[in-house]
Amino acid sequence: MSYLARRLALFVITLLLITVVTFLITLVLPGDVATMILGTRSDPATLAALREKLGLNQALIVQYGHWMGRALSGDLGVSLIFKEPIALLLGQKIAASTLLVVMSLIFALAAAVPLGVWSAVHRDRWQDTVGSGIALAGISLPDFFWGIVLILFVARWLDWLPASGYASPVENLPLALKYALLPSITLALSLMAHLTRMTRSAMLEVLGQDFVRVCRAKGLAWGAVIFRHALRNAVMPVLTVAGLQLGYLFGSIIVVESLFNFTGMGWLTYQALLNRDMPLVQATVLVIAAVVMMTNLVIDIVYTVLDPRVRLS
Secondary structure (H helix, E strand, O other): OHHHHHHHHHHHHHHHHHHHHHHHHHHHOOOOHHHHHHOOOOOHHHHHHHHHHHOOOOOHHHHHHHHHHHHHOOOOOEOOOOOOEHHHHHHHHHHHHHHHHHHHHHHHHHHHHHHHHHHHHOOOOHHHHHHHHHHHHHHHOOHHHHHHHHHHHHHHHOOOOOOOOOOOOOOOHHHHHHHHHHHHHHHHHHHHHHHHHHHHHHHHHHHOOHHHHHHHHOOOOHHHHHHHHHHHHHHHHHHHHHHHHHHHHHHHHHHHHHHHOOOOHHHHHHHHHHOOOHHHHHHHHHHHHHHHHHHHHHHHHHHHHHOHHHHHO
């Protein structure tokens, strides 16, 4: 309970600092909220009246206090470009991004764990070289490169999947999965590369321990030693890194969702930045940061439950 209390206190303090930084950064971005609402040809008197109504002439600390007070009550304002309550927009878009992130994590783990084990078992052989080369390519090349390759090859040339678009999983789950497949694979490739290297390192460390040699000396089959004993001990750090990378995925969806026109949180953030929709920028950045922090907090707590040694550190 003491460990949990410290982690929760750190979570609250960090999130508070993020709200301050987010609020201040959006204020120094080019563009004026009043001008965006009324247009560039509005007369100065009307602009001044609107700024007074919106509280833009007040001190920064007062503006921040009003914004935080509304945010804590669930009122994040109205989007300047979509003309809808921001809370409603976020509720729709975060569901789309969650589907994308979960699919990406499943694909990454399904590919990374076998590939990492394969490389570790065949250490310093051609299999290890192939596995390490795949991981290096996934780390070195950015997400948008893989996205363009998948669009050109799978969507345009083979015509297997749509190149862009979005469907609600509530209304039509098969169509939603079809639209989410290419962007989720794009997100998964970089994560798969990191998890492959992590799996390989963890497996090599476990395979060098004494209990593996004891298992072999008892005559256990090599496959049983690897998958029933070695992998079970090596998978914990891999799952921990995978959980922490959930936050990374939520942070990197802006490029991928914009590339595939997948209307999730990343697409919404890009549209807000592109159109200088400051209230929406503040809300989307805050929500993404909160999701990243919450994911890390949950992983820390789960890891503490599974490995009590963490509590003593």
